[in-house]
Structures are given as structure tokens and as C-alpha cells.
Amino acid sequence: xxxxxxxxxxxxxxxxxxxxxxxxxxxxxxxxxxxxxxxxxxxxxxxxxxxxxxxxxxxxxxxxxxxxxxxxxxxxxxxxxxxxxxxxxxxxxxxxxxxxxxxxxxxxxxxxxxxxxxxxxxxxxxxxxxxxxxxxxxxxxxxxxxxxxxxxxxxxxxxxxxxxxxxxxxxxxxxxxxxxxxxxxxxxxxxxxxxxxxxxxxxxxxxxxxxxxxxxxxxxxxxxxxxxxxxxxxxxxxxxxxxxxxxxxxxxxxxxxxxxxxxxxxxxxxxxxxxxxxxxxxxxxxxxxxxxxxxxxxxxxxxxxxxxxxxxxxxxxxxxxxxxxxxxxxxxxxxxxxxxxxxxxxxxxxxxxxxxxxxxxxxxxxxxxxxxxxxxxxxxxxxxxxxxxxxxxxxxxxxxxxxxxxxxxxxxxxxxxxxxxxxxxxxxxxxxxxxxxxxxxxxxx
Amino acid sequence: xxxxxxxxxxxxxxxxxxxxxxxxxxxxxxxxxxxxxxxxxxxxxxxxxxxxxxxxxxxxxxxxxxxxxxxxxxxxxxxxxxxxxxxxxxxxxxxxxxxxxxxxxxxxxxxxxxxxxxxxxxxxxxxxxxxxxxxxxxxxxxxxxxxxxxxxxxxxxxxxxxxxxxxxxxxxxxxxxxxxxxxxxxxxxxxxxxxxxxxxxxxxxxxxxxxxxxxxxxxxxxxxxxxxxxxxxxxxxxxxxxxxxxxxxxxxxxxxxxxxxxxxxxxxxxxxxxxxxxxxxxxxxxxxxxxxxxxxxxxxxx
Numbered sequence: 001x002x003x004x005x006x007x008x009x010x011x012x013x014x015x016x017x018x019x020x021x022x023x024x025x026x027x028x029x030x031x032x033x034x035x036x037x038x039x040x041x042x043x044x045x046x047x048x049x050x051x052x053x054x055x056x057x058x059x060x061x062x063x064x065x066x067x068x069x070x071x072x073x074x075x076x077x078x079x080x081x082x083x084x085x086x087x088x089x090x091x092x093x094x095x096x097x098x099x100x101x102x103x104x105x106x107x108x109x110x111x112x113x114x115x116x117x118x119x120x121x122x123x124x125x126x127x128x129x130x131x132x133x134x135x136x137x138x139x140x141x142x143x144x145x146x147x148x149x150x151x152x153x154x155x156x157x158x159x160x161x162x163x164x165x166x167x168x169x170x171x172x173x174x175x176x177x178x179x180x181x182x183x184x185x186x187x188x189x190x191x192x193x194x195x196x197x198x199x200x201x202x203x204x205x206x207x208x209x210x211x212x213x214x215x216x217x218x219x220x221x222x223x224x225x226x227x228x229x230x231x232x233x234x235x236x237x238x239x240x241x242x243x244x245x246x247x248x249x250x251x252x253x254x255x256x257x258x259x260x261x262x263x264x265x266x267x268x269x270x271x272x273x274x275x276x277x278x279x280x281x282x283x284x285x286x287x288x289x290x291x292x293x294x295x296x297x298x299x300x301x302x303x304x305x306x307x308x309x310x311x312x313x314x315x316x317x318x319x320x321x322x323x324x325x326x327x328x329x330x331x332x333x334x335x336x337x338x339x340x341x342x343x344x345x346x347x348x349x350x351x352x353x354x355x356x357x358x359x360x361x362x363x364x365x366x367x368x369x370x371x372x373x374x375x376x377x378x379x380x381x382x383x384x385x386x387x388x389x390x391x392x393x394x395x396x397x398x399x400x401x402x403x404x405x406x407x408x409x410x411x412x413x414x415x416x417x418x419x420x421x422x423x424x425x426x427x428x429x430x431x432x433x434x435x436x437x438x439x440x441x442x443x444x445x
Numbered sequence: 446x447x448x449x450x451x452x453x454x455x456x457x458x459x460x461x462x463x464x465x466x467x468x469x470x471x472x473x474x475x476x477x478x479x480x481x482x483x484x485x486x487x488x489x490x491x492x493x494x495x496x497x498x499x500x501x502x503x504x505x506x507x508x509x510x511x512x513x514x515x516x517x518x519x520x521x522x523x524x525x526x527x528x529x530x531x532x533x534x535x536x537x538x539x540x541x542x543x544x545x546x547x548x549x550x551x552x553x554x555x556x557x558x559x560x561x562x563x564x565x566x567x568x569x570x571x572x573x574x575x576x577x578x579x580x581x582x583x584x585x586x587x588x589x590x591x592x593x594x595x596x597x598x599x600x601x602x603x604x605x606x607x608x609x610x611x612x613x614x615x616x617x618x619x620x621x622x623x624x625x626x627x628x629x630x631x632x633x634x635x636x637x638x639x640x641x642x643x644x645x646x647x648x649x650x651x652x653x654x655x656x657x658x659x660x661x662x663x664x665x666x667x668x669x670x671x672x673x674x675x676x677x678x679x680x681x682x683x684x685x686x687x688x689x690x691x692x693x694x695x696x697x698x699x700x701x702x703x704x705x706x707x708x709x710x711x712x713x714x715x716x717x718x719x720x721x722x723x724x725x726x727x728x729x730x731x732x733x734x735x736x737x738x739x740x741x742x743x744x745x746x747x
Binding site: 016018019097100101103104121125126127208246263266267269270271338409414415416420421424425 | 566593690693694709
């Protein structure tokens with residue numbers, strides 16, 4: 001009799017625990033969103049978020065991880081040190097989908113980062129807080145920003161983000177491989193680039209490519225060549241697929257594939273591992289490579305590669321020297337979600353990160369190019385490999401802002417699908433462009 | 446009566462946690478998604494009722510049918526392949542040899558590797574110039590294909606990867622094989638049946654309930670094929686920031702992957718919800734057909 005009673009009691013307690021645990025399961029705080037009473041992990045910088053300190057909390061979520069994440073953490077710590085009113089709680093959230101879902105449910109951060117390509121898609125859905133009023137009220141100086149980078153942060157006449165780094169592509173080349181084929185200078189024109197690419201390509205006996213001449217790795221260089229040719233899939237925020245320059249650029253890129261075989265180029269592309277010690281360019285198996293300002297830092301500091309490389313502007317078409325230096329600028333930005341709880345605090349942090357002081361620390365730490373004209377000094381260049389070239393290049397008069405449009409994701413998916421068929425020569429370049437125009441017709445706002 | 450009522454109430458009370466969980470985490474989201482499928486909803490602004498527009502758009506889209514084709518390819522080819530291979534391996538592992546437990550462990554181990562890790566591993570194995578698979582094929586003299594780049598062979602590559610992970614199916618078949626009464630085999634041997642005859646007349650009917658179970662589970666799982674495809678298409682995004690890739694010429698655009706893209710890359714929750722309900726109807730129909738035909742070939746002998 002007694003045993004049965006004990007068992008009954010035990011099972012009742014168990015049931016109660018089960019029920020309460022289910023109920024408690026419902027509303028869980030996002031991981032790491034410590035309130036003032038929680039113990040902060042020791043690896044986080046000292047935040048003076050003690051109960052009763054009276055400082056307002058700013059929640060910062062950022063996409064970077066590892067060493068790059070630590071740079072963001074130290075900038076946050078600097079902000080905390082100089083702020084009497086606010087304290088930042090930074091958190092690395094590398095999952096973009098999670099950030100978006102959190103923002104949509106109102107449980108997101110006060111400030112976060114993303115690429116300028118998402119400005120229009122997000123702003124048009126009401127995810128982003130416009131910054132015009134904050135800029136006007138605080139008298140923030142926006143004239144020091146490089147025009148191209150700053151333009152990418154605008155949509156529909158309003159400013160939705162501030163650029164903290166300018167990203168664009170330049171031409172990297174292997175000096176040794178060029179010299180072997182008798183070239184002492186990198187190409188100035190696109191025609192010269194093709195000539196050198198064909199001359200320096202080495203193939204094996206079975207036709208597979210051993211040394212890749214044309215910059216077809218990690219992916220096809222079409223969009224970069226398009227820009228250099230004066231074209232683009234967008235002209236500002238208007239769809240521009242029918243620009244004749246686009247067709248010219250597409251035919252130009254296919255030339256190399258015709259010469260060496262589409263399947264051979266494809267095999268080289270899928271068998272290489274980019275940004276890895278086995279990267280073909282790092283191993284001297286690729287002559288020309290389009291890449292960004294972060295590559296010199298990666299090669300010299302992270303992987304310590306020993307190839308003799310140079311970097312120069314993307315070549316221009318022989319008949320259009322007026323487009324020398326034409327390059328697409330994308331920006332890394334910080335923005336304030338519309339569901340942020342502490343927008344004023346977020347603006348304080350945002351203006352700090354994008355000021356000269358914040359950008360300097362950010363650029364040196366991540367090896368990126370800042371967007372402040374006043375930072376283009378020798379002092380900065382000496383700290384970031386390759387920045388003495390990339391800095392001025394990102395601000396040259398032919399730098400074009402890569403504007404975003406609300407249907408940007410769908411548009412680039414359509415473009416990529418049709419181009420893939422054209423580049424693998426399964427449809428003609430003319431048909432590809434016609435299909436792009438046809439399919440993107442319905443995307444018009 | 447009182448005792449019966451008491452028992453009912455306590456039974457209900459014990460089931461209560463599950464019921465609450467089901468209502469909150471399963472039933473409510475399912476009903477909501479049905480509502481969303483009739484709206485245009487981008488997660489940030491209020492849903493806008495559009496009736497059957499999402500369904501109409503989907504049925505007119507080439508990518509929708511392509512994703513359905515890819516998924517059916519995987520199901521129709523992958524399911525029998527996995528079942529036959531699993532059964533074959535289970536048979537081999539059912540013999541009484543020394544060290545059999547070690548062999549069983551070795552063949553089951555790939556199933557324990559998480560799907561993400563095994564996908565990343567296989568991306569290396571399938572590498573056209575440096576991968577294990579092509580190196581092996583070259584030594585035998587077979588053609589070394591561009592598994593990750595050639596749209597014609599990307600799905601066969603995934604089928605191959607699936608075969609590697611059939612440990613779970615194999616294990617269940619193994620248990621089922623051992624349940625077939627030995628006396629039946631002995632009787633057949635005495636009557637002069639050879640190994641093949643014994644297999645088709647005794648073994649297969651004996652484990653047919655398990656085959657039915659595995660068939661339905663495999664079909665349902667293959668219809669939801671996502672993880673491996675998501676990793677393969679992300680790892681192979683050649684150039685450019687392409688947030689919604691379906692692999693070479695969309696050969697790896699599976700139904701679940703396209704659903705995910707609609708939801709989180711294009712912010713079209715309504716369309717994605719519609720896709721989810723269409724999938725539910727298809728899978729329900731297929732499962733119903735399988736159940737209807739089972740009486741013909743499944744024998745439950747008591």
C-alpha cells in the first residue's frame with residue numbers, strides 16, 4: 001500500500017514538472033540577451049551594465065565572427081568607455097536569416113550590419129529606420145563620406161544606412177607567370193587582358209587547364225567586365241539589361257571559354273577551393289584574379305603566401321578610355337531596424353562607428369577600405385596592405401555606386417540563371433539577354 | 446463509474462503536456478500557414494489577402510515544376526535504390542561470421558555523422574580533380590565526371606551520397622530479418638528450395654510490413670530533401686553574391702529548397718506557405734496510394 005502511494009506522489013510531481021516546463025518553453029529570451037542581473041561571460045569586454053548604473057542598453061548584433069568579430073567588440077568597448085549615457089551589448093549573430101526573423105518579430109537588435117545590396121529590399125519592406133532626421137538633428141557631417149559609397153545607402157530619396165567600408169574589385173596578377181610569357185606590365189585595356197590571358201594559360205595533355213589565364217575563378221568575371229565596358233544590369237535604380245555594352249561584355253567573356261573549352265573552365269572552377277591555402281591564385285596556378293581590398297591582407301597576413309603579385313585597376317575597353325577606373329562600389333553598412341527599442345542610442349553608436357575614429361579602427365582591424373575621404377592618408381595606408389591602391393581607387397571619379405532595388409534578389413537570380421546558360425554556351429548571348437528582359441518585366445515595382 | 450472517470454481524467458492529465466505542445470507548436474502554425482498561403486506576406490508588413498493568386502502563380506512557374514521534377518527524381522530513384530541497397534547489406538550482415546558486430550558497426554557509422562558534416566565531406570569527395578571518387582574512377586579506367594558542376598550528374602552524385610548513409614534502413618531491416626522464423630527456412634531447404642527462391646518466397650513476404658514502413662518513411666523524407674542540397678548549392682556558388690542558387694542550371698533546386706528561398710531570400714511567405722500545402726497534399730496522396738495497394742503485397746502473418 002505504501003509503495004503505491006509513493007509511486008503515485010512521484011508520478012504526480014513528474015507530471016507537474018512536465019506541464020510547467022512546456023509552459024516555460026514558450027517565451028525564451030534570445031540567447032545572450034543578458035539582462036542587467038545576468039553574469040556576462042568572461043570573454044566579453046567589460047560592460048558597465050550593472051544594476052542601478054542607469055545606462056541605457058544598446059543591443060548590437062553583427063555578422064562577423066572570430067578575429068573580425070573581436071574588432072567589432074573592441075569598437076563597442078571604446079564606445080562604452082566614452083559614453084556616459086549608453087552601454088552597448090554586442091553579440092555575434094552570423095545567421096542573416098535569424099537576424100531578419102528576430103527583427104520581424106520585434107525581438108531584434110537596435111543596430112546591425114549588412115551589405116548595401118539589401119538597402120532597397122529591406123527599406124521597401126519597412127524593416128529599416130530612415131536616418132535623415134537623426135542626421136539633421138545632430139548636425140552629422142556627411143560630406144566626408146565618399147559619394148559612391150554613400151549613394152548605395154539611399155533608397156527612394158531617404159538615407160537608410162551609413163557605409164563603414166567600400167568594397168570593389170580590382171585586377172590582381174601574378175608577376176612571375178606574366179614575365180614567363182614575356183609581359184612586363186599588367187594590361188591597360190580589356191583587349192590586352194584577353195591576349196595575355198590566352199598566352200599565359202597552360203593546359204595538360206588531356207586538355208584540362210593547369211594554369212588559368214583569364215580571371216574565371218572563383219566565378220565568372222562577367223559583372224566586373226560589364227561595368228568596365230560601361231554597362232550594368234542596373235543604371236542607377238533602373239533595370240538596364242538591354243544596354244549594348246552588356247552584350248559586348250558577355251561575348252568577350254565567352255571568347256576565352258570558346259578557346260579553351262567550357263567544360264575545362266567549369267572543371268577548374270568546381271575543383272578549386274577559394275580563400276583557402278589551396279586557392280589556385282595563392283598557389284601560382286592562376287594568372288589574373290578579380291578580388292577585393294581584403295585579399296592582400298588575407299594573402300600577406302592570414303595565409304602568408306609567397307607569390308609575387310601586383311594589383312591594378314580593371315582594364316578599360318580600347319575604344320573607350322573615358323571609362324578608365326570604372327568600378328562598382330558596394331558598401332558594408334550599419335543600419336537601425338525599424339523595430340529597434342532604443343533608436344536614439346542606436347543612432348549614437350551608428351554615428352560613432354561611421355565617424356573617422358570608428359572607421360579607422362574598423363578598417364585596420366578588418367583590412368577593409370573606409371569611406372571617409374579624410375582617412376585616405378599614408379598613416380592608414382601603412383597599416384592596411386593594398387589600401388594605398390584600393391583607397392583612391394574606390395573614390396575615383398568613375399566609381400559607380402551599386403544601387404539596390406526592392407526586387408534585387410529576384411532580379412539577380414534571373415540574371416544568374418540566364419547568364420549561366422549563356423556562359424556554358426547552351427544559349428546565345430543575345431537570347432540570354434532577351435530572356436532576362438522578358439522575365440524581369442514582371443518585377444517592375 | 447467514479448473509478449472509470451477518475452482514470453480518464455488522470456489519463457487526460459498525463460497526456461496534457463503533449464496536447465498543449467501539439468496545439469501550440471504544431472496545430473497553430475499549421476493552421477496559420479494555411480491562412481498565409483492565401484495572402485501576400487513579407488513578414489514585416491501585415492499580410493494582404495490575395496485568394497488563390499499564390500497557387501496560380503506557382504502552377505505557372507517553370508521553377509516550381511523543375512523543383513517538383515528534381516524532388517520526384519530523388520524520390521522515385523532514391524527510394525528503391527536505398528531500400529534495395531539497405532536490404533542487401535542487411536542480408537550480408539545477417540550471416541554468422543566472426544567479427545560480425547564490428548562489420549555492423551562500421552556500416553552503421555555513416556548514419557551517425559550529422560547531415561551537415563557529411564555534406565561538406567562529400568563536397569570534397571566529389572571534387573572533380575582532387576576528390577576521392579574521381580581518383581578511384583580514374584584508376585579503374587572509368588570517366589571522371591564533374592560531379593558538382595555538370596547539371597546532368599549532380600543528382601546522381603547526391604544519390605550516391607544517399608547510399609553511403611543507408612545505415613538506418615539497414616539496421617531496421619536487419620532486425621526484421623532476424624524475426625523471420627528459422628523453421629520456415631529449414632522447411633524450404635528440406636523441400637529443395639535454393640537461396641534465391643528462399644529469399645523471394647520466405648524472406649520478402651516475411652519482412653514486408655517493415656518494407657512498407659521503410660517505403661513510406663523514405664518517400665516522405667525524400668519529398669522533404671533539403672539539407673544536403675542547401676549545402677551543395679551554397680558551397681558551389683560560383684562567383685557573385687547569389688542568395689538563391691539552385692545549383693548548376695537549377696539541377697539541385699529541390700522543392701524544399703525552393704520553398705526556403707521563397708520564404709527567406711525573396712520574403713514571399715505567402716507563396717512559401719502555398720508551396721508547403723501543395724507538398725502536403727502530394728505526399729498525402731502518395732501515402733494514401735501506397736496504403737491502398739499494400740494489401741496486395743504485404744502479408745501480416747500471425
